[in-house]
Each structure stands twice: as structure tokens, then as C-alpha cells.
Amino acid sequence: MKRLSILAVASLMFLGQSCNPNTNNENSANMIDTTKTEHYTFELSDKVTRQKVTFKNRYGITLTGDLYIPKNAGNEPLPALAISGPFGAVKEQSSGLYANQMAERGFVVLAFDPSYTGESDGEPRNVASPDISTEDFSSAVDFLGIQKNIDRNKIGIIGICGWGGFSLNATAIDKRIKAVATTSMYDMTRVMSKGYNDVVTLEDRAKTLEQLGEQRWKDAENGNPAYQPAYNELSGGEAQFQIEYHDYYMTPRGYHERSVNSGNAWTITTPISFMNMPILTYLKEISPRPMLLIAGENAHSRYFSEDIYKNASEPKELMIIPNAVHVDLYDKVDIIPFDKLETFFKEHLK
Structure with a gap:
């Protein structure tokens, strides 16, 4: 494949530490029954129980999650x-850690694998769509709302990293969601279509779309999608945020064998769905439901949360965590403001 333009490069840089496509692409139906040795990147609280659950989204895809009670x-x-989140992560990583912490604080919490990833169904593996990702959040609300131990009028959502944008999009359209919080939020459609800090030109974009179109023909000829090239080791000269991603996804700190970002790969054509589908067009329709945006002071992604805060309607709150970088809000429990999240949701889910 020809070298991608600056826009595609920016997209692939965020999409994670990619590797060969043949790793961990088993159908998730074969992985539902996990054992006590299942790999999680955090310890389960002795105040919480965890059980595997499955539910279907509106497109008939079976999602797998962990329910923390x-x-x-x-x-x-x-x-x-x-x-859910980060983008390319699985429920055994950040979302499960958050669920574990919030269940300690009195909530029933569902951490789930998005469609086409982790233990959830969907073929081909490791592909994403802003529409389906938004739907996944609403289908999680479907599931929660029919459980006897849950008050369906008191359901909120948390989106981490790229799933922060999807959580806001889901809240705008799904009035059953009573409050939303994001941490290290990314607007995936913005970064895919405009690059980091919106530096991509119309010429760059056109070139990328031409290359992605050519890749579609190659995929059609081969009968299967091609995956991104290997990128699971640092070679020197990477941007600081890439080093930080590597430190989380490719070390014992956060590595998980099913995570797209832990040495697996997105399809090359994954960016296509994000290029002309802005997900936050109706951001103001979240109001009058409350929004909490949490970002690290030194995070490369901070501008996403700040711009959402400027454009959203009240009630809204922006919380900047001193000295924190983007991935600090993935798993550092002494930095992630769980007490604030508890207060926010207990105040607004009543």
C-alpha cells in the first residue's frame, strides 16, 4: 500500500500499537466462559462481585460485558x-477498573467490549463505526434498564478516551441517559477527519480518501480486510503521547491480549466511517442533563474536552487534573477523581 498522507498517519498513530491481523481474532462466542485465571489489569475489590453478561445491540451484534455489583x-x-473505552481497549482494562471503583461506591456498573472487539461478536474483527459505537452505549442502557436490581430512571454513562465522544453522542440522542461523564475525552470523528489540532488540509484529506478507496478495492479482491502494519515496539523519535500509549498498552501495566492496542491491529480502512460523520452535531441536546468532562493538565487530548465545554449547554463542568497526562486517567486510581465521579452521579441519578 502507498504511504498514507498526514491525515491517515495521524489516525493510525492514535489507533494504537498495531500488529499483525491474525492475533486474537477468535469468534467471541468461544470465549464467553472465562475462568478465575482470566487476565484483568487490576484487582477485583472484595466489596464487589463481577459476573459475565451478554446482550444484543440494535444491529443484532452480541456484546459481552462484566457486571459489577x-x-x-x-x-x-x-x-x-x-x-466503555478507551478506543481499542477491552473491559479487562480501564473500563473494568472504573466499574470496580464505582461499584464500591454503590452503583451497579456494566463495563463492556464494543462491537467487533474483545469478547463481543462482529466480523470482521477490529473494525469500528461511530454509529455502532454510539448504539453500543444505548444497548448497554437497554440491558441495565431491564435488570430487577436497577432503577431504570437512574442510569448514567462514562466514556473514556475515544469512547468519551461516543458517550456524549449517545447521551444527546438517548434521553434515558440521565448524566454523562468523560475522562481523557477524544472526538474520534474530529481527529480522524482533521488530524491532531485540526492541522489537516483539504488536499491532505482528499489524498487520504483516495488511498482508502484504493484499499477497499484491494480488500474486495482479497475477500478480507487488510490490517494496519506492525507497530508494537518503540524505535525512537516517537511523540511523547505515543510513548505514553506504549507504556500503558504494551507493558504489564495495561497489556491485555485481546485489546486492539496491545499488539493487535485495526483494519486499514477503519478511518473511513469517521471521516464525514461528525458525532457531536447535537451536543447541546444533552441539556438539561448534566455533563462532567475530566482531562489531564498535560494531556495532548485536553483541547477536545475544553472545546466540548465551550460548545455545550449548561449544566456542564470541566475538571482539569493537575500534572496529569492522557493515560494517567486510564488506571492511576490516586489521580482519577473517583470521589468526584461518585458525587456527580449520586447528585444527578436521583
Whole structure:
């Protein structure tokens, strides 16, 4: 394949530490029954139970998640949260860590694998769509709202990184969601179509779309999608945020064998769906439901949260975490403001 233009390069840089496509592409139906040795990147709280669940989205794709329930839950229905992200991660990583922490604080929490990734179904593997990702959040709300131990009028969502944008998009369209919070938020359609800090020119964009179109013909001829080239080791000279991603996804800190970003790969044509489908067109329709945006002071992604805050309607809040970088809000429990998240959701899910 010809070398991609600056826009595609920017997209691939964010899409993670890519590797060969043949790794961990098993059908998730074969992986539903996990054992006690299942790999999680965090320890389960002794105050919480965790159980594997499945549910279908509106497109008929079966999603797999982990449901975290407080052990001291009484007989009254509890408020609930759905969590996913970062983009290319799985529920055994950040979203599960968040779910574990929030369940300790009294919520029933569903952390789930998005369509086409992790243990969730969908073929081909490791492809993404802003529409389907938004739908995945609403289908998680479907699931939570029919559980007897959950108050369906008290459901919120949390989106981490690229799933921050999808969580806002889902909240705008799904009025059942009563409050939304994001951490290290990315607008994936913006970064794919305009590059980081919107530096991509119309000429760059046209060139990328031409190359992606050519790749579609190659995929059609081969009968299968091609995957991004290997990028699972640092070679020197990478941007600081790439080093930070590597430190999370490719080290024992956050590595998970099913994560797209942990040495697996997105399809080359994954950016296509994001190039002309802005997901935050109706951002103001989240109001009057509350929004909490959390970003690191030194995060390369900080401008996404700041711009959303400027453009959103009240009630809204922007919380900047001093000295934190983007991936600090993935797993550093001493930095992630879980007390703030608890207060926010308990105040607004009532």
C-alpha cells in the first residue's frame, strides 16, 4: 500500500500499537466462559462481585460485558452506570477498573467490549463505526434498564478516551441517559477527519480518501480486510503521547491480549466511517442533563474536552487534573477523581 498522507498517519498513530491481523481474532462466542485465571489489569475489590453478561445491540451484534455489583446492596433498586473505552481497549482494562471503583461506591456498573472487539461478536474483527459505537452505549442502557436490581430512571454513562465522544453522542440522542461523564475525552470523528489540532488540509484529506478507496478495492479482491502494519515496539523519535500509549498498552501495566492496542491491529480502512460523520452535531441536546468532562493538565487530548465545554449547554463542568497526562486517567486510581465521579452521579441519578 502507498504511504498514507498526514491525515491517515495521524489516525493510525492514535489507533494504537498495531500488529499483525491474525492475533486474537477468535469468534467471541468461544470465549464467553472465562475462568478465575482470566487476565484483568487490576484487582477485583472484595466489596464487589463481577459476573459475565451478554446482550444484543440494535444491529443484532452480541456484546459481552462484566457486571459489577456492590456486595452490600440491599433490596432497593440501585443506580447504574455503563462504561466503555478507551478506543481499542477491552473491559479487562480501564473500563473494568472504573466499574470496580464505582461499584464500591454503590452503583451497579456494566463495563463492556464494543462491537467487533474483545469478547463481543462482529466480523470482521477490529473494525469500528461511530454509529455502532454510539448504539453500543444505548444497548448497554437497554440491558441495565431491564435488570430487577436497577432503577431504570437512574442510569448514567462514562466514556473514556475515544469512547468519551461516543458517550456524549449517545447521551444527546438517548434521553434515558440521565448524566454523562468523560475522562481523557477524544472526538474520534474530529481527529480522524482533521488530524491532531485540526492541522489537516483539504488536499491532505482528499489524498487520504483516495488511498482508502484504493484499499477497499484491494480488500474486495482479497475477500478480507487488510490490517494496519506492525507497530508494537518503540524505535525512537516517537511523540511523547505515543510513548505514553506504549507504556500503558504494551507493558504489564495495561497489556491485555485481546485489546486492539496491545499488539493487535485495526483494519486499514477503519478511518473511513469517521471521516464525514461528525458525532457531536447535537451536543447541546444533552441539556438539561448534566455533563462532567475530566482531562489531564498535560494531556495532548485536553483541547477536545475544553472545546466540548465551550460548545455545550449548561449544566456542564470541566475538571482539569493537575500534572496529569492522557493515560494517567486510564488506571492511576490516586489521580482519577473517583470521589468526584461518585458525587456527580449520586447528585444527578436521583
